[in-house]
Amino acid sequence: MADVVLKNVRKTFGRTHVIHGVDLDIRDGEFIVFVGPSGCGKSTLLRLIAGLEDITSGELFIGGERVNDLAPAKRGIAMVFQSYALYPHMSVYDNMAFGLELAKSSKADIDSKVREAARMLQIDNLLDRKPRQLSGGQRQRVAIGRAIVRDPKVFLFDEPLSNLDAALRVQTRIEIAKLHTDTRATMIYVTHDQVEAMTLADRIVVLNAGRVEQVGTPLELYHRPANLFVAGFLGSPQMNFIPCTVSHIGPDGVQVQLPKAGSITVPVSPEGLRMNETVTLGIRPDHMKLSPQGTLTGRIELVEELGENHLLYVNVGGERHLTIREPGDAHHEAGQEVALALAPESCHLFRESGEALPFLSGSRTPAPPSPDLSSRAA
């Protein structure tokens, strides 16, 4: 059990800067998920914590101890790799026992720990098999088992589910969540899958190009994205973005002029906003409705039926497309002209720099983020 603290951690490979000064406080027992597009540095950040890469500058503390110069095995961590990384020539039992053996644990101790972990993961009937005789899901369990027997303070997962098929992925995801509730160990989990991030995380760290974009609970990030990047990254289908101009600033929010359409008043604080400034309005596909009184008009280009809901792709002039999600089966066809109504309280406004404008207090459902949970990105 330990907290993990990163202080201005940087990593460069030669002249390439991969991690640009990350500050992060991970509390004891917390489940933290690093998400971001590929190449954003999330795996590198995990490997820095694991000690598989050297930190170029900055400090890393695990359980209050500065571990910058400690070998991976001395940091009290265990890591589960995407490719499982089992030792192919060893049996499942030996794979799990290897770390304990190197740590010079007693035979009886090793045996009881390995068997207990195997029972927990329901692989106790596979202990004599070689990795090549196992299915992908079983291999991943062995890899998790190998991490458990080391009784680490911090579990590190590097995209552990991306080599599994969809059904197994859901099942293993639930098992990892259960493992977290059972052990209460600190866990750091890297993924590019936002469903995994949303379902598993206590807090999500969104990374982009080696920088922390936002840190917060899954719902905070979903409802209160700090910037355009986070807004666009979380949620599927992606949030719609509409460029518009500020037409009025009042006590109940900012009125913006939509292109070739009416205006809408978004309940955000206008901090430093000027008239006629260009801003971006963001709205999720679920927060728009087809309605005859709608402010935006356009032509349906494509209908995607998903069963429980359907997606409409609407061309609102120019090359701009908006995505709308409506429940149930579609009642419209491609080519139809429709009008869209936007729920103003569900709209987000972003400055030209990409930064989100804060909502006026009491304007929407989720609790505002408490100060210590907000992003500490430099």
Next chain:
Amino acid sequence: MKMLTRIGFWLLVAAVGLFSIFPFYYAIMSSFRSGSDLFTIAYLPERLDFSNYVAVFERQPFGTNIFNSIVVAGAVVALSLALGITAAYAFGRIRFRGRSLLLMTILAVSMFPQVAVLSGMFELIRAFGLYNTLPGLILANLMLTLPFTVWVLTTFMRELPKEIEEAAFVDGATPWIVVRRVFLPLMMPAAVTTGLLAFIVSWNEFLFALTFTLTNEQRTVPPAIALMSGSTAYELPWGTIMAASVVVTLPIIAMVLVFQRKIVAGLTAGAVKG
């Protein structure tokens, strides 16, 4: 038409087989003949006469020569693999300045013909006081086997997944433990193959063995066979030479056959990713 291609195929196989096996077959044939019989051409043995085989061991310390060869080849294989695997770990896994230059240098060493390095090697061996000793031959033969051992093992080492090594580091392994307990078992097929090649190279090595030994008791098999003399200075004892050749070739063939199964089995086991 189908029949014709099939016949053609088997004719070709027969031709290749004949070409590679006939010299050895003729050596066995000749080893059973003696005297002037040797100089008549015959393709089938008339009788089994083992007198040449007896003569090989009676007229010179051929048993000692075989023992020497085994010691030299065995030591060369052991040293090549030990140095090769540790070097392969460094070349395949650790980034350091001048790595590819060093690797190229090692390759370049194997480009020199043996004759070119002979005199230099001779001085070296003399300076170490290893002239006319088996360690001298072992040292010289390492120059022939190490370059390809290092290269093949480095290539193989690079193909092993990096995560396995990292998992071992997280488990608390030192590089030495990683090499010994994780990589060595995985590299068995490559180690067996290169070890076998190193053994054959060292077993058949002639020039160094001839130059760096003086007495018959220190010679390995190839110069011992070459320096066999008949009853007069003008007679080359073909029968005995052939018998000696057969004696030293059979163990090699047996070894290749035994290990070939291992190589194939090992390669297929390694091919399935774990």
